[in-house]
Amino acid sequence: MLKGETVTVSILVDKQTKVIVQGITGRDGSFHTRAMLDYGTQVVGGVTPGKGGQKVDTLDVFDNVKDAVGHTGARCSVVFVPAAFAPDAIREAAENGITLIVCITEGIPVLDMVDLYHELKDRSVRLIGPNCPGIISPGKCKVGIMPDHVHKTGGIGVISRSGTLTYEVVYDMSEKNLGQSTCVGIGGDPIVGTSYIDLLEMFENDDQTDAIVLIGEIGGEAEEKAASFINKSVSKKIVAFISGRSAPPGKRMGHAGAIISSGKGGAEAKVNALREAGVVVVDRPDQIAEALLAADSGRPMPMPNPLDSLGGNAGVT
Amino acid sequence: MTTLGGKAIIKAQVLTGGRGKAGAIRAVSSVEEAESAASEILSMSVKGFPVKQVLVAEMLDIRAEYYAGITVDREIKSVVSIVSAAGGMDIEEIAAKEPEKIRRFVMSGVTDSNTGEALAEWLSESFQNQALIEQAVPTVENMYLLFREKDCSLVEVNPLAVTVHGKLVAADAKIVFDDNGVVRHPDIERLRNPEEYTADELEARQTGLSFVSLSGQIGCMVNGAGLAMATMDVIKSLGGSAANFLDVGGSSNPQKVVSAMQILSRNKNLKVILVNIFGGITRCDDVAQGILKARQEHRINVPIVIRLIGTNEEKGSKMLREAGLSVTRRMTDAVRDAVECSKGRQ
Numbered sequence: 112m113l114k115g116e117t118v119t120v121s122i123l124v125d126k127q128t129k130v131i132v133q134g135i136t137g138r139d140g141s142f143h144t145r146a147m148l149d150y151g152t153q154v155v156g157g158v159t160p161g162k163g164g165q166k167v168d169t170l171d172v173f174d175n176v177k178d179a180v181g182h183t184g185a186r187c188s189v190v191f192v193p194a195a196f197a198p199d200a201i202r203e204a205a206e207n208g209i210t211l212i213v214c215i216t217e218g219i220p221v222l223d224m225v226d227l228y229h230e231l232k233d234r235s236v237r238l239i240g241p242n243c244p245g246i247i248s249p250g251k252c253k254v255g256i257m258p259d260h261v262h263k264t265g266g267i268g269v270i271s272r273s274g275t276l277t278y279e280v281v282y283d284m285s286e287k288n289l290g291q292s293t294c295v296g297i298g299g300d301p302i303v304g305t306s307y308i309d310l311l312e313m314f315e316n317d318d319q320t321d322a323i324v325l326i327g328e329i330g331g332e333a334e335e336k337a338a339s340f341i342n343k344s345v346s347k348k349i350v351a352f353i354s355g356r357s358a359p360p361g362k363r364m365g366h367a368g369a370i371i372s373s374g375k376g377g378a379e380a381k382v383n384a385l386r387e388a389g390v391v392v393v394d395r396p397d398q399i400a401e402a403l404l405a406a407d408s409g410r411p412m413p414m415p416n417p418l419d420s421l422g423g424n425a426g427v428t
Numbered sequence: 429m430t431t432l433g434g435k436a437i438i439k440a441q442v443l444t445g446g447r448g449k450a451g452a453i454r455a456v457s458s459v460e461e462a463e464s465a466a467s468e469i470l471s472m473s474v475k476g477f478p479v480k481q482v483l484v485a486e487m488l489d490i491r492a493e494y495y496a497g498i499t500v501d502r503e504i505k506s507v508v509s510i511v512s513a514a515g516g517m518d519i520e521e522i523a524a525k526e527p528e529k530i531r532r533f534v535m536s537g538v539t540d541s542n543t544g545e546a547l548a549e550w551l552s553e554s555f556q557n558q559a560l561i562e563q564a565v566p567t568v569e570n571m572y573l574l575f576r577e578k579d580c581s582l583v584e585v586n587p588l589a590v591t592v593h594g595k596l597v598a599a600d601a602k603i604v605f606d607d608n609g610v611v612r613h614p615d616i617e618r619l620r621n622p623e624e625y626t627a628d629e630l631e632a633r634q635t636g637l638s639f640v641s642l643s644g645q646i647g648c649m650v651n652g653a654g655l656a657m658a659t660m661d662v663i664k665s666l667g668g669s670a671a672n673f674l675d676v677g678g679s680s681n682p683q684k685v686v687s688a689m690q691i692l693s694r695n696k697n698l699k700v701i702l703v704n705i706f707g708g709i710t711r712c713d714d715v716a717q718g719i720l721k722a723r724q725e726h727r728i729n730v731p732i733v734i735r736l737i738g739t740n741e742e743k744g745s746k747m748l749r750e751a752g753l754s755v756t757r758r759m760t761d762a763v764r765d766a767v768e769c770s771k772g773r774q
Contacts, residue, residue: 194608220579220609221500228505258708258738273654275706279759282706282737299653301502328654331502354657357664358673359642394665396658397760 121248121293122268122313122320123211123239124187128252131179131209132157133200134191135167139215143191143256144168150253155183158200176207187211189245189254194218197241198227205236212304213254214240224302231304238304243296244274255296257281265290267403268314270307271326272299272333276354280326280396287400292320301330307337315345322348324399325390329355329378338384349390350402353381356394432486434458438465439600441481442474443624445518450474455487477623488597493587494554495522496568498535498575507535507575509547509568511554515587529554535572544569563596564588578616579609628672628691635687637676644669645699645770647692647730649685651676651710659704662760668767671695676710685718686725693728700731700769704759707738716744720751731769735762 120127130147134140135157145168147154156171156179163174173179176188188209192200197216204212219241231238239246245255249262261278263285271277274296281294295310297303307325314320323345327334334353341349356378382392391402440452447453452474454465466482473479493516501508510519511533514526523530533550544565551564567588575583582604589599610617622630632639638653642660646668650656653675660670672695676688692701705715715736722728734755736744745755756762 195612218608218611220612221581221606222507222576222579222609225500225505225507256709261738271654273652275650275652275708276654276658278706278708278738279655279658301500302505326654328657333502336503352658354654354661357660357670358657395662395760397758 121251122310122317123237123246123293123295124248124252124254126151126251127153128187128211128254129153129155129183129185130187130189130254131155131176131183131185132167132170132189132191133159133176133204134193135159135170135172136162136165137191137193139256140191141167143189143215144170146256146259147189147253150259152252152254155185176203176209180208185209187254188213190214190216190241192216194220198223201227201238202230205231205234205238210236212236212238213243213245214238214298214304215243215245215256216240217242217299219300221301224300228302228304237309239295240298240300240303242300243298243303244277246293246295247291248293249291257294257296261285262294263288263290265292266319266321267291267324268310268317268320268322269294269324269326270310270314271296271324272328273326273354274299276396277326280324280352280399283397284324284400284403287404289400289403292317299328307333308340311337311340311345315347320347322350322403324403325349325351325385327351327353327381327385329353329358329381330376332376332380334381335384338381338388338390341385341390342388348403349385350399351385351390351392352396352399353378353385353392356382432484435487436462437485437487438462438469439483439485440469440472440474440479441483442477442479443621444475444477447474452479480623488589488599489592490587490589490599491592491594492590493599494590495519495530495584495586496564496571496588497582497584497586498568498571498580499582501532501534504534507572509533509535509572511551511564511568513554515589519584519586557594559594560590560596567596567598574603578603578613579606580604581606628694631687632674632691635684635691637674637684637688637691639675639688639691640673642670642672643697644671645697646766647671647674647695647698647701648704649674649676649688649692649701650704651706651715655704655706659702659759659763662763663702663767666760666764666767668763668770671698676715682714682718682721685715686722689719689722689728690726693722693726693730698730700733700766701728702762702766703732703734703736704762705734705736705738707736707741707744710738711740712736712738712744713740713747714744716747719753720747723751733762733766733769735759 132144136159158173158179162172165172188204190200244257247253250264253259261282314323385392393402435457438454440447452469456462456465495512495515497510512522512529514522514529548565552561555561555564571583584602585598587599589597626641650659656675663670737757748755
C-alpha cells in the first residue's frame, strides 16, 4: 500500500468488510477460505453446524451464524452449503445480523428461491446469487471463487450472469490495461437475489466506476428490464455481450419466460433492447475491451451530476 | 371401448407437441378401427420421436377450449397461474393470435383462504358462467398444489375443455419438472424418458457432463456454461458451426475429459475438436492429462485445437506440446483455427 493512500470504498465490499464462511469445513468452503485470505479479504470465521470449536486454517468454526456474528462482528457471509441446505443457511444469516449474503451454491430448486426471495424482500439484506462466482473489488476484497489473478484495479464495473465467461472477459480487459472497480456475478439461476438493475444503480452512483460491462445470456428478460432502466437512469458508458446467440430455440430455453413475455427471452431481443438503450453490444468477448477503449461509442460519456442522484433505495430488496 | 361408449380417441404418447397435425391423434368408433389406428400411430414418428405408446381416451363432445397453466414468472419471482379463454393451440400461438385473452394471477406467497376467493374472482372473468367457475377454481388450485408438491416448472392443461354437457375436463396436459428439484422426488426421476435425449446426451448425463447435441462440425469442450455458449457464438460469428454444447464443469477430473473427448469423437460429422479451457478451479494440467489419455485410449481422427489458460497453464501446455499438439492462449485465435480446420476438411 502506498503511503498516504486514502481509503476508498467500493460498492458492496471493501477492505473493511468482515466475512464469515458458511460451510467452511467443506471441500470448496475451506479451499476458497484460504484463497480469500490470501487475497487479503478479512475472513473472520466460519460456520458448520456441529463443528463449533474446530479450526479451519487460523479461523474459528462456530455452530451457527448467531455465535459467529457475536464473536466476530461480521456483516457479510459467503455460502458454500450444499443445495439442499443452502436456503436455510441463507435464512439463518438474514435472521442473525448479516446484511450481505453471497451464495455460491448451485442447484437450489427454483421454488425454494421463490419463497426465499419474498422472505428476504422485507429485510434489510442483500443476497447475491445463488449459483454465482461472487464479488471482487480488485486490490481490496474478494468474496467468492473467481481466479483473482486475472483482475486488475481500475474503473470498470462488471455485472454478469456467468462465471467462466466473466473470467474470460476480465482477463482480456486486464491485459489491455482496463482494470475493474468491482465485478459481480449475479448468478445463473432463474431467480437471483440481486438484479442487473440493482447493480447498475450502484455503479452509476459509484465515483470509482467510469464505465460498465454487462454480460448477459439467453433466458428470461432481465437484460430487457436492464435496458429500460439504462435508458432512463444510467449515464455511464455501457458495453454488453449476450451469450447464447447461436443456441437453438427450445433447448434449455426457459419455457416459462417465453410464455409470459410472448416473444421475449431470446438473445436477439436482448441485444436489440440494449442497443436501443444506447448500449454498445459486441459479438465476441474480446471486443468488449476494444469497445470500452473506443472514444466514440454512440453513447456520450457524461459528466455525472451529483445532485442528479437516483434517490431512495429502490434497488435494495 | 365398451366402457368408453363405443367411441374413443387414440393419442400418440410422445414428448413433443404437434401430434394432431402429424396425424398421431385419431377418432375411432369401433374396436377394429381402434386397432388399426393404434397400430398405424405406433409405427409413426412425431418430429423425430418414435411413438412407443398410445393412450385410448374418452371421446369428448367439446363445446369450448380453454388454456390453464402454472409456472414461475422470473421477473416478479413468483408462481403465476395463466388462463386463456382461447385454448387448444400452443400458448405461444395464443400469445401471437389472441394475446388479449391471456391473463395472469400471482399464486405464490398466498396460501390462506383469501386466495380461493381472489382466485375465483379472477377466474370468473375468463370463465364467466358460474357452473364453469365452480369447476375451474378447484382445477387451478389442484394444479398449483401439484406444482408445489412435485417441484414443477410448468403444469399445463391444454385444452381445458368444456363438454356439451357443461363439464370442465382436462383433455390434455403437460408437466415440466425443475431439474434442481428432481433430486427430492425419486418417483419423478424414475419417469425420466431416455428417448428425450440423444445417446450422446444420455452418456454425458451419466458422466456428469452438461451436453447438448447440435448439427455443426466443430466439437466443443469448454469449462463453464457461459463460456461454452460464448464459444459457440464466436464459432458462428467467424463462419463455423458447433457440433455440440459441452460444459465439462468446474473441477477437471481427467476421466471426465476422457469421456467428453470420447463422446465428441463418435460424431460422424465432426471435422475438428475445439478445447477451450479457462482454468480457475479447473486445472489445465488435469485437462491436458485427460486429452492425452483420450488420444491413447480412443481413436480420434480429427485435429484438436486447444486453448488453455489459467491454473497450471504452463504445465498443461508443456505436456500437450511435448505430445505434438499445438496450444494457444487466446480464445478467438483458437476458434479461428478450428473454423479453418472445419472448412479445410470439407
